[in-house]
Amino acid sequence: MQKKQKTKKDYLIFILQLAAAAVLVLIDRFLKNAAAAHLKDGGDVILIKNLIYLTYAENTGAAFSAFSNSTLLLSIVTLAALVAGILFLFFAKIESKLLNVAAAMILGGGAGNLTDRLMNGYVVDYIGTLFMNFPIYNFADILITVGVAIICARLIYDIIKDEKRKKLSGGENGDGNS
Numbered sequence: 230m231q232k233k234q235k236t237k238k239d240y241l242i243f244i245l246q247l248a249a250a251a252v253l254v255l256i257d258r259f260l261k262n263a264a265a266a267h268l269k270d271g272g273d274v275i276l277i278k279n280l281i282y283l284t285y286a287e288n289t290g291a292a293f294s295a296f297s298n299s300t301l302l303l304s305i306v307t308l309a310a311l312v313a314g315i316l317f318l319f320f321a322k323i324e325s326k327l328l329n330v331a332a333a334m335i336l337g338g339g340a341g342n343l344t345d346r347l348m349n350g351y352v353v354d355y356i357g358t359l360f361m362n363f364p365i366y367n368f369a370d371i372l373i374t375v376g377v378a379i380i381c382a383r384l385i386y387d388i389i390k391d392e393k394r395k396k397l398s399g400g401e402n403g404d405g406n407s
Contacts, residue, residue, distance in 0.1 A: 235322065243319055246333045253337025254344060257369045261345065264355035264367075279359050286365040287351040300350050307343045311336060331379035338372030345369075 268274065268285035275282050291303055314336055323329050345352040354365040 239322055242323075242329060246318055246329055246336070247315070249330075249333035250336035250340060253334065253369075253372055254341045257337070257341030257367070257372075258344065260368045261341075261353040261355070264353055268355060273357070275359075282357045282359055283355055284357050284365060286354040287349070288354050288365070289351045300346050304343060304346045307339055307346070311339050311343065314339070325383065327379060328383060331376040331383075334372040334376035334379075338369040338376065341369035341372070342367075 264283065264285055268283055273282045273284045289300055314332070318332055318336075323332070342352045352367065352369075354367045354370070356367060356371075357363075357365050
């Protein structure tokens, strides 16, 4: 199997992914700073009745407050995941625009929460749900969750598409031989 050479377009896509992630980190910083400035000493604010409210919380853990008070460990793991993600994006050739967007979202969200941990020792969370009992979260968490959901949905789509193609071709490996 011959490896394809990366083109100028591939490098441009990589730069655009990093730039998009950086913009998402800036948006995340702005929202967290606004939450700290306007919600830290005040009460909750209903954003959408019976759905979403704004509040202020300092999370020293990860999702659902797992590994609370493990800021150093979480910072190291997050940094390693970000470096691995950046290296993957640099060396891989992702054809799908949607997957490129998802990758930028995950990088931006991860970098946003890592920035909080390194600057504050905790992550600022500020979005709460009223329609169900769910932990407080933030914009970076949304980016990570939606990015991962997009990738999972695409993987499921590709698996289903491959299975249909195998059935239509009459074989397990696509050449008619099972």
